[in-house]
Amino acid sequence: MKKHYIAILLMMFIVPLAGELKFYPFEGEFHSFRVSFGSPAFLFFLLWLRSTSFMLPGLLAGLSVLVFRMLLDWSTGDGSWTSSFLLHLPAFLYYVIYAGIFYLAKANDLYSSPLRIGMLSILAEITASMIELLLPLTYSSAAFILTFSIISKLLIAAVIRSFFVLSFFFITNLRHAEFAAEQQKEQNKHILLLISGLYEEAIQLTKSLQNAENITRDCYKLYKDVNDDHFLLTKNQLAQNILEIAGQVHEIKKDNQRIYASLTQLISDGELHDYMTASELAEIIVQSHQKYARSLGKNIAFDLQVEKTLPPLHVYTVLSLVNNLVSNAVESIQDSGCIRILFYRKEQFIAFQVADTGPGIPLKKRNLIFKPGYTTKFDESGNPSTGMGLPYSKDLANSLKGSLTLEENSPGNETIFTITLPPQHLIREG
Numbered sequence: 001m002k003k004h005y006i007a008i009l010l011m012m013f014i015v016p017l018a019g020e021l022k023f024y025p026f027e028g029e030f031h032s033f034r035v036s037f038g039s040p041a042f043l044f045f046l047l048w049l050r051s052t053s054f055m056l057p058g059l060l061a062g063l064s065v066l067v068f069r070m071l072l073d074w075s076t077g078d079g080s081w082t083s084s085f086l087l088h089l090p091a092f093l094y095y096v097i098y099a100g101i102f103y104l105a106k107a108n109d110l111y112s113s114p115l116r117i118g119m120l121s122i123l124a125e126i127t128a129s130m131i132e133l134l135l136p137l138t139y140s141s142a143a144f145i146l147t148f149s150i151i152s153k154l155l156i157a158a159v160i161r162s163f164f165v166l167s168f169f170f171i172t173n174l175r176h177a178e179f180a181a182e183q184q185k186e187q188n189k190h191i192l193l194l195i196s197g198l199y200e201e202a203i204q205l206t207k208s209l210q211n212a213e214n215i216t217r218d219c220y221k222l223y224k225d226v227n228d229d230h231f232l233l234t235k236n237q238l239a240q241n242i243l244e245i246a247g248q249v250h251e252i253k254k255d256n257q258r259i260y261a262s263l264t265q266l267i268s269d270g271e272l273h274d275y276m277t278a279s280e281l282a283e284i285i286v287q288s289h290q291k292y293a294r295s296l297g298k299n300i301a302f303d304l305q306v307e308k309t310l311p312p313l314h315v316y317t318v319l320s321l322v323n324n325l326v327s328n329a330v331e332s333i334q335d336s337g338c339i340r341i342l343f344y345r346k347e348q349f350i351a352f353q354v355a356d357t358g359p360g361i362p363l364k365k366r367n368l369i370f371k372p373g374y375t376t377k378f379d380e381s382g383n384p385s386t387g388m389g390l391p392y393s394k395d396l397a398n399s400l401k402g403s404l405t406l407e408e409n410s411p412g413n414e415t416i417f418t419i420t421l422p423p424q425h426l427i428r429e430g
Helices: 002-018 038-048 055-077 081-104 114-138 149-227 234-267 276-295 315-332 387-399
Strands: 298-305 336-346 348-354 403-406 416-419
Touching: 002 038, 002 055, 038 055, 038 081, 038 114, 038 149, 055 081, 081 114, 114 149, 149 234, 276 298, 276 315, 276 336, 315 336, 315 348, 315 387, 315 416, 387 403, 387 416
Parallel strands: 298 336
Antiparallel strands: 336 348, 348 416, 403 416
């Protein structure tokens, strides 16, 4: 939205100035009609501001041109305010009518068809030019006739100006699309590298799991042997068996260290595209949990509020922490409710807040929710969940010199969790 405001301000500054690069193609009663660069500049801004109402740019551009030209007349002492207003009023109507034709034609639907946009811009310019040309004569006694020469000049000017702007605009868009494609290509390469790295670690993990299975089997065999009435192992043989098991555990430890180091490198490598804007990250969280809620047959409304001044944030850190809280909120709501997600600054920290309108957490159980293994969630068969989500999130927040807290006094019986983290663990260095 900020970019649109800046573009509108630029339009209000550039269009009046471009309108002073002009020439007068007609003589006689049409001698005051000008052909300038104001119209091409206005068309470019109309195309740029495609997501806004066409009428607003038309009104603002027309008003800025009217005021600018009246101020020029005043600075040169050329006529009264009234005469200056009547002289330049057609210019104001020109931009309003031009924008109005785009609005009525619903030009936002035509951006995939440059030729149709070009024909529409020619129609808009000819229509607006003819009204600007003829309007001064309606409050004068002069007679007027639109000749073929006049219409042909208007048509030629409209074609040249419209297609010049359209060519520049769509070439710019094409370059932007090529740049976006290059970015996507780089992102795809990053994903392939990430997947290949994960594949390597999956092989290591499979080996570690096999070692764990062997240890389990050996420990159980040793347990049976020790409890057997005919236990025949000597002290040295028992010690040797225990030493072998310890060696296997040590092997698992080394494998896990390698896996951890590799995964940490994959996640924290600053050269990869691991940072996204706060708004993009929040949208990903909401979209994924909207699908999750629908899969559970729940009607949940999401209220997303992101502070615009937040810098790009580290993707994996934010998703690891916030996703768990939002998933818990979705699961806690019975059939329907609301989940509110906030990204904002809190003093010197960056904060993430997740609030839901579920049944809430009883006061006597609030001191238990961060203990490993404690859970209030059970599946359809009555099996409890692991109870490790909140303890993991709290430990992760603490390891990053931050905190994860449950708000004590929440409005409207909401359950509110707040994560606060120092910026140095979330934003790109430098």
